[in-house]
Amino acid sequence: GDSVTQMEGPVTLSEEAFLTINCTYTATGYPSLFWYVQYPGEGLQLLLKATKADDKGSNKGFEATYRKETTSFHLEKGSVQVSDSAVYFCALRKSGGGADGLTFGKGTHLIIQP
């Protein structure tokens, strides 16, 4: 079946450091890929998405590129802030039929220290 694998962390960085959170997936066909963010005590918010190969999703300084050849969707940010501390989830979704829901990775806890 479909699956998403991401580094679980916690990942601890200093403010203004460069961030990479790796995400790889296994799926048949052509899924859409997503990054969601969960701040402490809150629900999930969509951070960015990409719907086809070579698409780049971006939002709030975060970027991720849909790489079909490596089945990856790594999340990057050039300079992190303390307010970026949260849990980040990589997910995929295939349209049409079945559950029509999302398959999530286990989440990566990011801690940014001032």
Next chain:
Amino acid sequence: SQTIHQWPATLVQPVGSPLSLECTVEGTSNPNLYWYRQAAGRGLQLLFYSVGIGQISSEVPQNLSASRPQDRQFILSSKKLLLSDSGFYLCALKERGTGNTIYFGEGSWLTVV
């Protein structure tokens, strides 16, 4: 834009008691609705989804059930809670005909004691 309301936000219930978590949505019609559970160290798991009133599909066998009595209302229930039902429950929606993004509510924390 669409909004998702969940309540209660937090709940502490004894083992064997019933459960009802409610989710209502606004700003959209005939959405797909979902219940996810986030348990400690286990990521997010899809529990139920619904494509319309009275239409419920279950993804995993469990102690819980779901109902959709109205287009914009999705209820998660249990007759007798187990300790293993503790977790963070998230309602989500996907709008019809507007692509494939799924949006989440703020979640409900359930602790079974």
